[in-house]
Amino acid sequence: MSNPIEINREGDVNSSQQRKKWINTLDEKSMEVLKADEDTFIKQSMSTPCMNVIIKAEGCSIFDANGKQYLDFHGNSIHQVGYQNPYVIKAVKQQLDTLPFIPRRYTSEIVVTAGKALIDKTISKDYKILFTPSGSAAVGIALKMARKITGRHKVISMWESFHGAGLDAISVGGEAVFRKDMGPLLPGCIRAIPYNAYRNLINSSCPQRVAAFSVDYIEYIIKNEGDIGAIILEPIRATDTHIPPHIYFERLREICDQNGILLIFDEIPTALGRSGMFYVHQNFGVEPDMLILGKGLGGAVIPQAAILIKSKYDKAQDISLGHYTHEKPTVGCAAICAAIQYIDEYKLLANCRIQSEFALQCSKNLYDTYECIGDYRIAGLLLSFELVKDRYTKEKHDELAEKILYYCLKQGLSFKVSSGNCITWHPPLIVTKEQLTFAFHIFEEAIKHCSLYD
Structure with missing residues (x-):
């Protein structure tokens, strides 16, 4: 039988030790709901067990059962006009x-x-x-x-x-x-x-x-x-x-x-x-x-x-x-x-292009500073950061990407991990410069912290 971590590398790994550690940090009620979910729904790769219990989604954010707010740059790519528009x-x-x-x-x-x-x-x-x-x-x-x-x-x-x-x-x-x-x-x-x-x-x-x-x-x-x-x-x-x-x-x-x-x-x-x-x-x-x-x-x-x-x-x-x-x-x-x-x-296409330019400059700054970012690719508000062990060989750094995901979640930023080592952001078109600044700040802190303990 294949290792579940290996076959999941196209997306977030939901059967890893990092996921288990994350779930264990949640409150007892949330863990009960997650267990009930797992008992009720057919299990499938990248979906079971779920990550958290959400009670509200509005604008660019989702809120968990404890009221914690996450700036959501994942959204399953559906929230161009924001949640609860x-x-x-x-x-x-x-x-x-x-x-x-x-x-x-x-x-x-x-x-x-x-x-x-x-x-x-x-x-x-x-x-x-x-x-x-x-x-x-x-x-x-x-x-x-x-x-x-x-x-x-x-x-x-x-x-x-x-x-x-x-x-x-x-x-x-x-x-x-x-x-x-x-x-x-x-x-x-x-x-x-x-x-x-x-x-x-x-x-x-x-x-x-x-x-x-x-x-x-x-x-x-x-x-x-x-x-x-x-x-x-x-x-x-x-x-x-x-x-x-x-x-x-x-x-x-x-x-x-x-x-x-x-x-x-x-x-x-x-x-x-x-x-x-x-x-x-x-x-x-x-x-x-x-x-x-x-x-x-x-x-x-x-x-x-x-x-x-x-x-x-x-x-x-x-x-x-x-x-x-x-x-x-x-x-x-x-x-x-x-x-x-x-x-x-609300001229969201124009806002997308404006915020994209800001994101491009922030991404360049990170790339110039941190060797673990092997590449970054941006089209509008479609963003990916490729994490590598070595820029020359382009060897993927899947473990670092996963650690960064959970560090950012703890700090209130949600996004997708793709291809094992790509941090992928799909923010809504209503995103502001302030929200992007927050996201890049958390991301940089995660790179520093997770690289230190890599």
């Missing part, structure tokens, strides 16, 4: 009082308004949309659409990618912890080496050269494999914030057009402004054939996802793509409209 709460309550549900086969103004609002945020405004109850379900529809449109069943995805936990989604996903012991998956799924992996393989600091190697390999697969219908990838890798250069996407778009391949972007955790643009791909000037959205789409209140597809590919009317009970979700669409309105009225 007043616009979203009001819209959801009003929708619940007027029309909480419509049966499939019917529509309403709110769902059309929400769909058009998301389409209008694209560059070309030349898309059609379908709502789904989860991001994983939207990925499944994208794969079905690619087969229907192209008549081909093969799809290229990336190692280390994440596209959801359903069987079809893990078939194209690249994280081992989701595929372990699953046996045969969806046929025709071919994984390519992602941009970030080439960075280490060819030992190059030139993004353009790395991008060229990465896309050359994808083109090699297309020429030698044949029957490729789609390429699916995260434009910016959410969990550890890898950011390819423009030329990477320009060549991908060109290759797809030349070979009749559909380009699918999964922006489930990164869209709605986190990158500094409403949609991530807008940073690169390349539009996908299909765009998958989720997480923050429901304003940190309603589980909601969607798939946008170029209008010319709306050619599947003779099959059922999703046929979901909540295919026209009135409450979810009210949340979508409210979240977009809040982002626009």
Whole structure:
């Protein structure tokens, strides 16, 4: 049997000694609730045992059962407009009082308004949309659409990618912890080496050269494999914030057009402004054939996802793509409209870019000061800090990352650990300079303290 710590290294390790020590610091009542949770719910990697008991979430913060406040830079990537956003709460309550549900086969103004609002945020405004109850379900529809449109069943995805936990989604996903012991998956799924992996393989600091190697390999697969219908990838890798250069996407778009391949972007955790643009791909000037959205789409209140597809590919009317009970979700669409309105009225994209510049300078200062930070990567308010034992060899320092996580939690800062050694922050778009200053102060104190006792 595999060591649970080893198979969990894509995310936070929930079976380590550090987690046990953390849980033992909680009060008796919280530990009772955590035990009841473990007894009630199916155990799974990265979720059981849970970390704490939360009684309130508001703005950028969560509060535990003892009233302790944590600045939450994790949020499962859903809290772009903050927790308990007043616009979203009001819209959801009003929708619940007027029309909480419509049966499939019917529509309403709110769902059309929400769909058009998301389409209008694209560059070309030349898309059609379908709502789904989860991001994983939207990925499944994208794969079905690619087969229907192209008549081909093969799809290229990336190692280390994440596209959801359903069987079809893990078939194209690249994280081992989701595929372990699953046996045969969806046929025709071919994984390519992602941009970030080439960075280490060819030992190059030139993004353009790395991008060229990465896309050359994808083109090699297309020429030698044949029957490729789609390429699916995260434009910016959410969990550890890898950011390819423009030329990477320009060549991908060109290759797809030349070979009749559909380009699918999964922006489930990164869209709605986190990158500094409403949609991530807008940073690169390349539009996908299909765009998958989720997480923050429901304003940190309603589980909601969607798939946008170029209008010319709306050619599947003779099959059922999703046929979901909540295919026209009135409450979810009210949340979508409210979240977009809040982002626009409070100029959250501008705030994201302003705070990103501040975070960039703070990150540079830390990098220049502490050798254990092997790299830092920032796109808008998507931030990752890579902890290493040696900058030259880039050997991962997983233990230090985990120690820093728990030190920061004790001081009131919550975030995600990705790929074992990456400290990843996804603060809400409403975050302030003061809150970022607090976060960087705690982070630096954690580096000093944990490195001293490493």
